[in-house]
Amino acid sequence: MRRIALTALAALATFATAAANEAQPAQAVAGAPGCLAKDGGLGTERIVEIDTAGGPLFGDITRQDKEATFLKPKEVVLTFDDGPMPWITRSILDTLDKFCSKATFFSVGRMALAYPQTLRDVLARGHTLGGHTWSHPLNLKRLKPDKAIDEIERGFAALSIASGGRTSPFFRFPGLSDNGAMLAALQKRGIAAFSVDVVSDDSYIADPARLARVTIDRVEARRGGILLFHDIKTATAKALPTILAELKKRGYKVVHMRSKELLKPLPELADELQPLLVKNDPPRGPGAERAAMLPFYGALGPVAAKNMGEGEKVAALDIEVEQVAPQPRERKIEPSKEAASKPKHVARTKPLDLGYPAGWSTNVQRARLNRPVYD
Numbered sequence: 001m002r003r004i005a006l007t008a009l010a011a012l013a014t015f016a017t018a019a020a021n022e023a024q025p026a027q028a029v030a031g032a033p034g035c036l037a038k039d040g041g042l043g044t045e046r047i048v049e050i051d052t053a054g055g056p057l058f059g060d061i062t063r064q065d066k067e068a069t070f071l072k073p074k075e076v077v078l079t080f081d082d083g084p085m086p087w088i089t090r091s092i093l094d095t096l097d098k099f100c101s102k103a104t105f106f107s108v109g110r111m112a113l114a115y116p117q118t119l120r121d122v123l124a125r126g127h128t129l130g131g132h133t134w135s136h137p138l139n140l141k142r143l144k145p146d147k148a149i150d151e152i153e154r155g156f157a158a159l160s161i162a163s164g165g166r167t168s169p170f171f172r173f174p175g176l177s178d179n180g181a182m183l184a185a186l187q188k189r190g191i192a193a194f195s196v197d198v199v200s201d202d203s204y205i206a207d208p209a210r211l212a213r214v215t216i217d218r219v220e221a222r223r224g225g226i227l228l229f230h231d232i233k234t235a236t237a238k239a240l241p242t243i244l245a246e247l248k249k250r251g252y253k254v255v256h257m258r259s260k261e262l263l264k265p266l267p268e269l270a271d272e273l274q275p276l277l278v279k280n281d282p283p284r285g286p287g288a289e290r291a292a293m294l295p296f297y298g299a300l301g302p303v304a305a306k307n308m309g310e311g312e313k314v315a316a317l318d319i320e321v322e323q324v325a326p327q328p329r330e331r332k333i334e335p336s337k338e339a340a341s342k343p344k345h346v347a348r349t350k351p352l353d354l355g356y357p358a359g360w361s362t363n364v365q366r367a368r369l370n371r372p373v374y375d
Contacts, residue, residue, distance in 0.1 A: 055187025
């Protein structure tokens with residue numbers, strides 16, 4: 001009984017800590033200096049502003065037609081998936097502040113409505129916010145088309161109302177499990193998709209020291225690229241200072257992505273989800289109330305601009321901005337599972353290059369054909 005009681009108390013303490021972290025308003029960090037590192041930290045070398053109207057796809061780990069990289073050798077883009085989770089996301093944000101670097105967060109809709117203040121904290125510190133579906137289904141491309149599109153659009157609507165309309169039309173498929181049909185749908189909506197170049201494997205590596213070593217080795221093997229982390233993993237928060245310090249030591253530079261235009265959510269989904277936001281985001285004084293009621297149909301508006309964090313303002317000054325505007329592509333749409341005839345055998349296909357050391361097998365086995373490339 002004593003052990004059960006102690007376990008219950010520990011669980012309650014964890015929940016209380018999460019609630020306390022989430023209760024901190026985003027405005028609390030708005031006045032933080034743009035760079036906390038005496039030596040300038042890792043910094044942000046330049047900004048790539050992406051025109052998403054053509055629905056481009058970036059990142060090497062995909063079998064779909066993709067854009068050429070906008071990165072130079074020894075440049076990296078930092079990305080974090082699956083959050084926000086207050087007690088981990090804010091630790092990652094603190095580390096990024098100390099190294100004066102900016103990142104892109106691909107957040108899940110349900111998580112955004114659960115922790116809207118943390119989501120706004122991401123934006124207040126000058127980072128970019130993109131979508132990662134409503135509930136993170138790993139079999140997204142196996143769902144019926146209307147269900148898959150609803151997952152994507154519902155996720156974006158949740159992010160938009162929670163962020164006050166400051167979500168970029170950037171999307172990452174859960175498990176990097178994309179296909180031509182969904183990319184074509186994103187293209188019609190003017191949404192860019194992002195795969196990755198370097199997988200940190202923080203979903204599977206719990207030891208921070210090992211996670212740092214694996215990440216740096218893979219970055220070095222590719223001489224940079226778009227990096228994948230998760231801001232729901234404790235090991236990631238602990239390993240990130242070492243990773244960023246080692247990147248600086250080895251001469252790598254951070255490139256920050258931002259969109260030319262903000263995302264416009266589907267109004268019917270935004271209206272449907274608004275009560276969920278109100279339930280998890282009760283006003284806590286005039287500042288919090290204004291943040292919860294920012295416009296969410298594409299424009300920042302004067303209230304949003306007034307409350308922009310100092311870190312975001314600093315990020316917009318004295319940094320080279322490169323504009324990228326890829327043209328639309330004709331996407332190859334595979335026949336549906338029902339329409340396709342059953343093959344007599346499963347042909348072996350060339351495995352994706354995930355940047356693993358030689359000898360690591362990435363061949364798809366028969367029993368795993370319905371599994372995503374990576375989670």
